Amino acid sequence: MHAQAQPKRIGQWLLMLAATLLLAACGFHMRGAANLPFKTIYLDFTPNSVVGVELKRNIQASGTQVVDDKKAAEAILKVISDTRDKQILTLNTDGRVREYALFQRFTFSVTDAKGAVTIPPTAITLRRVITYDANQELAKQAEEALLYRDMQSDLVQQILRRLSASKSAIAAENVDPEP
Known part of the structure; x- marks a missing residue:
């Protein structure tokens, strides 16, 4: 029994090693x-x-420090709109809701301390689909709240990526043209 378990264990280790190497190789x-x-x-x-x-x-x-005074900030993120919406996606044969589409729409812009636009008004729209069952009302409400929380985290990460991407635009503006 012990002799058969040894090759299996070695195979598992080799598989884990291969998976680790693949993840490292893909960046x-x-x-x-x-x-x-x-x-x-x-x-x-x-x-x-x-x-x-x-x-x-x-x-x-x-x-980066978040300040409470616009005058002390190098950048100002202005929220133009932030809305959540829930729309009926499909109905069953009885005309009752079967699926909903949840939306979170967020629009913002970023200016520098002088008022120059760093990031023009940018809209981010997130969508999730949730099935509905009237027999599981409380569970579906909890699932909806969880999906909105997930969309919120995704939204924050997308905003951060856009703020980070503005670095190249700011660097391009700060480079003096050669005489």
Whole structure:
């Protein structure tokens, strides 16, 4: 029995090693803190915005300071709109809802301290589909809340990526043309 288990265990180790090497070879790496092109930012969110709180936490983790005064900020993120929507996607043969589509739409822009537009108004739309069953009302409400929370996290990551991508645009503006 012991002699048969040894080759199986070696095979499992080789499989894990191969998977690790494949992940390393494809360039996979854990997402680290965002590399933002400014040291301070003002976030124009309402005080009770859950997206604002999560974005603030992620920005601070990246080493950028979130300030409470627009005049002290190198960049100002202005929220143009932030809405959630729930639409009927499909109906069953009895005319009852079978699936919903959940949407989160977020539009923002970023300006620098002088008022120059760094990121023009940008819209991010997220969509998730949820099935519905009237016999499982509480479970479906909890699933909907979980999906909205997932969309919120995805939204924050997309905003951070766009803020990080603005680094190349800011660097291009700061380069003096040769005489």
